[in-house]
Every structure is written in structure tokens, then in C-alpha cells.
Amino acid sequence: MAKKEKLESIDPKEFQKLVEQVNNLKEEIKALKASQERDMNDIKSQIKGIKEEFNREMKTQVEIISDLIKKNNDAFLKFKASTLGDLESIKNQQDVLKISFTVNENKLIEKIKNIIMDEISKQIKDHELEILMKLWIDELNEISKNFDKLKTINPKEFGLKINEIISVIDLFKSKLATSNL
Numbered sequence: 134m135a136k137k138e139k140l141e142s143i144d145p146k147e148f149q150k151l152v153e154q155v156n157n158l159k160e161e162i163k164a165l166k167a168s169q170e171r172d173m174n175d176i177k178s179q180i181k182g183i184k185e186e187f188n189r190e191m192k193t194q195v196e197i198i199s200d201l202i203k204k205n206n207d208a209f210l211k212f213k214a215s216t217l218g219d220l221e222s223i224k225n226q227q228d229v230l231k232i233s234f235t236v237n238e239n240k241l242i243e244k245i246k247n248i249i250m251d252e253i254s255k256q257i258k259d260h261e262l263e264i265l266m267k268l269w270i271d272e273l274n275e276i277s278k279n280f281d282k283l284k285t286i287n288p289k290e291f292g293l294k295i296n297e298i299i300s301v302i303d304l305f306k307s308k309l310a311t312s313n314l
Contacts, residue, residue, distance in 0.1 A: 262309070269305040276301075 257264055276298050286294070 265305065265308055272301055272305070 284291075
């Protein structure tokens with residue numbers, strides 16, 4: 134069997150010291166806890182302050198950026214409106230130039246035609262009958278060359294070709310008659 138341990142008697146002074154030490158320890162723990170709570174509250178307060186400052190700074194930056202975007206958009210819209218106006222003006226000027234060019238081109242072509250006709254008239258003056266005769270002879274030669282071909286075509290088409298030849302001959306006769314006058 135195990136021996137019973139003897140209980141030694143504890144001196145009340147020593148016991149009181151132990152109680153005081155325990156109480157002191159409790160007070161230190163309590164003070165440490167209070168200090169930690171204050172530190173935690175300070176940290177929470179600092180975090181809250183930093184968060185509020187961050188939110189204010191973000192709001193300020195968003196407002197600044199929004200203002201810059203708005204100013205840039207306004208400047209762009211003004212530039213766009215100005216550019217569109219300039220482009221419209223240039224387009225109108227281009228249209229005026231095209232019209233002017235077309236009118237001048239037509240006048241020039243008409244003038245050139247008149248000059249050419251005048252020159253041709255001067256060159257063929259007193260030779261009209263010779264030229265008409267030559268044209269008529271060339272046309273009659275063409276008709277005689279194609280006459281063999283006319284024999285092979287059907288009668289209706291042949292009649293049309295003969296009428297065409299008669300028309301050409303009548304045209305030459307009328308030209309000869311007017312040139313003699």
C-alpha cells in the first residue's frame with residue numbers, strides 16, 4: 134500500500150503571500166487585457182479612419198476623373214462639330230467647283246466644236262460637191278460590194294435593204310440639190 138503523504142502545514146503568512154501573488158497576477162492579467170482591448174480599439178479606430186480616408190480619397194479621385202472625362206468629351210464634341218462644319222464647307226466648295234468645271238468644260242467643248250466646224254467649213258468651201266460625190270461614190274461602192282449578199286437573204290429583208298439604199302440615194306440627191314443652191 135502506498136504511504137499517505139503528510140500534509141505539511143502552511144504558514145498563514147505564506148498562504149497570504151500566495152493569495153496576494155495570485156491577486157496581483159489576476160490584476161496584471163486584467164490590466165493586460167484592458168491594455169490589449171485599448172490597443173484593439175485603437176487599431177480598429179485607425180483602420181476605420183484609414184478606411185474613411187480611403188473612401189474620401191476614392192470619391193475625390195472619381196470626381197476628378199469624371200470631370201476630366203466630361204471636359205474631354207465636351208472638347209471632343211466641340212472639335213467634332215467644328216470639323217463637321219469645316220467638312221461641310223469644303224464639300225460645298227467642292228460641289229461649286231464641280232459645277233463650275235462642268236459649265237466651263239461644256240463651254241470649252243462647244244467653243245472647240247465651233248472652231249473645228251469653222252475650220253472644216255473653210256477647208257471644204259468650194260469643194261462641197263466633190264466631197265459629196267466622193268461620199269456618194271464610196272457609199273455606192275459599198276452597196277455594190279454587198280449586193281451579192283443581198284441576193285442570198287429572204288425577200289422581206291431584201292426589200293428593207295433596197296429601201297435603205299433608196300433612202301441613202303435620195304439623201305445624196307437632196308444634199309446635191311441644196312448644195313447647188
